[in-house]
Amino acid sequence: AQKVTQAQTEISVVEKEDVTLDCVYETRDTTYYLFWYKQPPSGELVFLIRRNSFDEQNEISGRYSWNFQKSTSSFNFTITASQVVDSAVYFCALSEAEDMRFGAGTRLTVKP
């Protein structure tokens, strides 16, 4: 069965600090997809990124970057120069087929 572990339940940083959110996954499939979603205090779930299992290139989007390492089954998310607006719960998710399984989420609080 597929499984996603986000060991960090809560993280608190001060604005402008860099922060990395960890995600470790388990799957028996060779083809799978990894996702990150953001859930701000307003409650909606916002898609951030999708990565397939054959693409291990790291990705950068503005202050956001993702590090995918199949050797360690990890798909970590780094926010550079964090801002108060980054405060949210961040979910990592894994999909082998049609469905998607989410990790428990990491609550990030960025203090001014």
Added chain:
Amino acid sequence: DAGVIQSPRHEVTEMGQEVTLRCKPISGHNSLFWYRQTMMRGLELLIYFNNNVPIDDSGMPEDRFSAKMPNASFSTLKIQPSEPRDSAVYFCASSHRGGGTNEQFFGPGTRLTVL
């Protein structure tokens, strides 16, 4: 373009009552997913449809829960009878060609409180 639409946004009901949650997926998306979010259990997939056909309902907690998708633009999640432990935020999401290859877009959720 309109995103996924859910109604109602908030629902307060009494134990034993029937509750119906509604979802309109993004036009052109052919997969629809129902999730439940609670503090204790996090985000749980309840059921998903592909081309209006239920594919996997193994996440539906019990027979009190049922979901339908009569057409490509509408789905319902019904709880009958409702119980206090059903209190949660219920999300609907849609995707094109399935969530495994394409990201799921989520609706704003329905916050259900069963007294």
